[in-house]
Amino acid sequence: MAQLVIKGLQVSVEGESGAIEILRGVDLTINSGEVHAIMGPNGSGKSTLAYSIAGHPKYSVTGGSVTLDGVDVLEMSVDQRAKAGLFLAMQYPVEVPGVSVSNFLRTAATALRGEAPKVRTWVGEVKEAMSKLSIDPTFSERSVNEGFSGGEKKRHEILQMELLKPKIAILDETDSGLDVDALRIVSEGVNRVKSEQNLGIMLITHYTRILRYIKPDFVHVFAGGKIVEEGGPELADRLEEKGYAQYAKA
Amino acid sequence: MSSVLPTNYLTPTGREEAWRFTPLKRIAGLHDPAVSVIDRISIELFGSARAGFDISTVKASDIPAKSSTTDAIVQRLRNEVTEVVHLKIENEAVINEPIMLKRSAGSSGEFSRTVITAGAHSKATVIVENTGDGIIGEEIEIRVEAGANLTFITLQEWGPKAVHMGRHHAIIGRDANFKSITVTIGGSLVRLLPTVEYSDQGSSAELWGVYFATDGQHLEHRVFVDHGIPRAKSRVNYKGVLAGDGARTVWIGDVFIRQNAEGTDTYELNKNLLLSDGARADSVPNLEIETGEIVGAGHASTTGRFDDEQLFYLMSRGIPMNEARRLVIRGFFTEIIDKIGDEVIQERLMSKIDSQLETLGA
Numbered sequence: 001m002a003q004l005v006i007k008g009l010q011v012s013v014e015g016e017s018g019a020i021e022i023l024r025g026v027d028l029t030i031n032s033g034e035v036h037a038i039m040g041p042n043g044s045g046k047s048t049l050a051y052s053i054a055g056h057p058k059y060s061v062t063g064g065s066v067t068l069d070g071v072d073v074l075e076m077s078v079d080q081r082a083k084a085g086l087f088l089a090m091q092y093p094v095e096v097p098g099v100s101v102s103n104f105l106r107t108a109a110t111a112l113r114g115e116a117p118k119v120r121t122w123v124g125e126v127k128e129a130m131s132k133l134s135i136d137p138t139f140s141e142r143s144v145n146e147g148f149s150g151g152e153k154k155r156h157e158i159l160q161m162e163l164l165k166p167k168i169a170i171l172d173e174t175d176s177g178l179d180v181d182a183l184r185i186v187s188e189g190v191n192r193v194k195s196e197q198n199l200g201i202m203l204i205t206h207y208t209r210i211l212r213y214i215k216p217d218f219v220h221v222f223a224g225g226k227i228v229e230e231g232g233p234e235l236a237d238r239l240e241e242k243g244y245a246q247y248a249k250a
Numbered sequence: 251m252s253s254v255l256p257t258n259y260l261t262p263t264g265r266e267e268a269w270r271f272t273p274l275k276r277i278a279g280l281h282d283p284a285v286s287v288i289d290r291i292s293i294e295l296f297g298s299a300r301a302g303f304d305i306s307t308v309k310a311s312d313i314p315a316k317s318s319t320t321d322a323i324v325q326r327l328r329n330e331v332t333e334v335v336h337l338k339i340e341n342e343a344v345i346n347e348p349i350m351l352k353r354s355a356g357s358s359g360e361f362s363r364t365v366i367t368a369g370a371h372s373k374a375t376v377i378v379e380n381t382g383d384g385i386i387g388e389e390i391e392i393r394v395e396a397g398a399n400l401t402f403i404t405l406q407e408w409g410p411k412a413v414h415m416g417r418h419h420a421i422i423g424r425d426a427n428f429k430s431i432t433v434t435i436g437g438s439l440v441r442l443l444p445t446v447e448y449s450d451q452g453s454s455a456e457l458w459g460v461y462f463a464t465d466g467q468h469l470e471h472r473v474f475v476d477h478g479i480p481r482a483k484s485r486v487n488y489k490g491v492l493a494g495d496g497a498r499t500v501w502i503g504d505v506f507i508r509q510n511a512e513g514t515d516t517y518e519l520n521k522n523l524l525l526s527d528g529a530r531a532d533s534v535p536n537l538e539i540e541t542g543e544i545v546g547a548g549h550a551s552t553t554g555r556f557d558d559e560q561l562f563y564l565m566s567r568g569i570p571m572n573e574a575r576r577l578v579i580r581g582f583f584t585e586i587i588d589k590i591g592d593e594v595i596q597e598r599l600m601s602k603i604d605s606q607l608e609t610l611g612a
Contacts, residue, residue, distance in 0.1 A: 054566050057558065082568035094563035098581025107577065108567035143581070144563075160567060 002069055002085060002167035002200060004030045004053075010063035011045075011052045022048045024225040025064065030168055030200045037211055037236060038204045040222030041244040046204045047091060049222075050172040054088040055081050068168065083112055085167030089157040089174050095145040101156070102126070102140040105163060112164055129162045133189050151182035158189040161199075168200040169193075175210035187213030208240040223247040262322050271500040271532060273468060276439045278359045278413050280387040281323050288360040292386065293335050293378070296350040302343030303374065308336045313365055315391055317419050321443060323387045324417045327361035334363045337376065341369035341395075348375040348403070348592065355384020357411075362388040368400040368426075375401040375591070381436075383409035392420040394428045396450065402430045403590055407602065408437035417443040422482070424450035431589055432459040432488075434469050435602055445474040446484065454483040458586045461501075462603050463529070464610060465494035472502040473518070477511040486518035489586055491579055491603075494610050495528035503535040503551075507544060515545035522553040523582055526610075576604055 011023035022045045030036050040046050052059045053066055055078040066073040068084050076084060096104070105126060110116045117125070130137060133155045145153055154174055161169055171190065175183055191214060193199050203214060211219075211233070219235040220227045221244075228247050229235065262269040262281050279285025295305045313334050319325060339345065353362075366376060378390070394400050400420075408414060414437055420428045434440050446455045461469045475484045490499045503518045522531040535549035556578065564574035580600055587596050 054562075056562055077571070078562060078565035079568050079570050079574075082566055088566055090563070090566075094557075094559045096560050096563065096578065096581055098584035099577050104564070104567075104577070107573065108564075108569055111570060111573070112568040164567060 002032045004086075004168045004200065005067045006053070006064070008064035009049070009052065009061065009066060011048055011059050011061050013048075013059055019060070021062070022059075022225050023052065026226055028202075028220065028227065030202055032167065032198045032200045033194070034218065035194070035201045035203055035214060035216045037216035037219045038202060038222050039206070039208070039219060039236065039239055041247070042206065044222045045225040046222050047172055050088055050170045050202070050204055053081075053170060054078065054086065079111065082164070082166070087161050087164060087166035087169040089154075089161060089169060089171045091173040091176060093145045093153045093157055095143070097143050097146050099144050100141055101144055104144045105160065108160070108164060126163065129159055132192065133159050133162075134185050135159060150177035151179065154178060154182065154186050155189070158186055158193075162189060162193050165197055166199065168202070170202045170204065172204045173206065174203075175205055175207060183210060184213060190214055208236050211236050221247060260322065268321070268472070271470060272441055273439065276413065276468070277415060278385045280359050280385070280413070280415050281326070283326060285359070287330065287387065288356070288358060289331050289333075290356075290360050290362070291333060291335060292355045292360060292362045292384070293351050293353045293364055296352045296379070300345070300347070302345045302372075303337060303339045303349060305335065305337045308334050310334050310363065315389070316393065316421055317391060317447060319417060319419070321417055323415045324389050327363060327387050327389060331361050331363040334365055337364070337366045339366075339368045339372045339374045339398075339400075341372060343369065343372045343374065345372075345374040348377045351376065351378045353378065353380045353384070353386075354382060355386040357383055357385065359385045359387070362386060364388070364390040366390060366392045366400075366402070368392070368394045368398040370395040370423075371397040373399040375403065377403040377405065377595075379405045379407065380412075380414065381407050381409070383411040385413040386415070388414070388416045390416070390418045392418065392428070394420055394422045394426040396424040396426060398423065398426045400426075400428050402428065404430075404432050405595070405599070406432075406434035406436055406440055406442075407599075408440065410436070410438060412437040412440070414440045414442070416441070417445065419443070419445045419447070420455065422446065422448050422453040422455055425452040427454050429456045429589075430458065431586065432457070432471065433587070433599060434459070434461040434471070435599065437467065437469070439468045441470040441472070443472050443474065445476070447476040448479045448482040451479055451481045455485070457484070457486045457488075458589055459488035460583050460586045461488070461490045461499055462606070463490070463492045463497040463499050464606050466496045468498045468500075470500040472500075472504070474504040475506070475516065475518075477505065477507045477514045477516065480511055481513035482511070483515040484518075485516070487586065488520045489582060490520075490522045490531060491525065491582065492522065492529035492531055493525035493607060495526070497526070497529040500532045501534070503549060505537050505547070505549070507537075507539045507541060507547060509540040512541055512543040513545055514547065516547050518549045520551045521582075523579070524553065524555050576607065579603065579607065
């Protein structure tokens, strides 16, 4: 069992005229095997929450705490957070020219496992994970995310999640820009990793569409840099009907 | 094209456009007729002779240069060199294993002239490997005859004191393809002129290069593609990384499309990655066009720092900072290094770059 605990998290970014506060005290606890949907309008700070937990240098934490199984995450470097068991599937995965997918995956697996995976079993492991996500085997030789379509990038993120076996994954708008087929493949991948590895998931999304494929245990409405309402899956249905307008004043 | 052998060339002062970036004090008088320079054969075939080509030493007067040059050092060495190494690839020879030439230059200044002739419809790869701490002014003139395919690779893996002033000039014949890969990762001061002219139509040139400069190194590449005949193609792509105090690179990319060069298709690109504050990269693409009847002509140049988003992405997958940087730098060079097509050499070059980065703590 793993537990990610976020308490009173305050985060700001450097703007042209000084620091701008984006997160204004976020409280959230995610356990292994749970799916927490974070829903909210654009600009409410959802992605900031994701990147802050992963340790992006652009964001400075000005208050609160983040712990994984009681250990302070905010003290860790970006790679240490991954080693501790956190994974961020990015909304806009970054292109790394000249670094092949296979080299990238092997290097990451080596870093996380503390030793190079055995060549024979590793190749099979990658192939199998790729085929489950309907990723063409020739992807291995392509540069990371370079020239990938939106759907290919998202599938590649889930592929990494499947191979790197995190304890808690943050999926930042993984559904955005996906057609129905791609959404189904990606969602099946997420559900598979969740059931096989008892993954805890923070599912950040603007739309309720993905929640028909990945069933949330909890729904949190995010507005103005904090959680303004919480509930079960039924809350998502209400959002579907009424939209975010009711939270605009919050 | 007739050869030009002026006897009254001017000694560069450093104010000339062609010399304004070069620290003349560091070139050991190679440019200065008052300083005497040794005339010696410094290049030889590595490995045994094979079918399809021949390497010989020829009296300089029997193999005059076919190209003209304004470069003072090349003009001088053409006057002073008495013997030329001539690598002749036979017509229609297809040589799969690269022809390896190794250079051993001494620590006092010397000149060298080499001619490579790729016979009609031949196909070969020539690699010139420069190591040690030589001080050398050299010219390699490459004659790519009709229908020939030549890949010409120079590896500047010089020691830390080496000075290398070189011109690598290709004359490309009808329907011939010339590809050059210039790798400069060693030496104190390296100034190369990878230049190309076309002697007939349907010919193409690809000029690739990578350079990696650390503390105090001056690495200069002055590319010139002279489109003087119709329907020729050129692609230029040079990439550089600079790390450490006083690391200095210069890249000049001159492309000249003459009035009669209709149907020209050219594109040149230079990218530089600066890893530390005390480094400086100059990048000057120049395109001069005398006719509008062309297929395409373009250039691009970028000089930037490490992409933090790339590092964040790699590190967010558990890859430590140093390793992430190494991956990004390797990735940056891979596009060009991989074209060498010899994994042993590719890995050797990458390891050298890795270990220099490690020394720098970059």
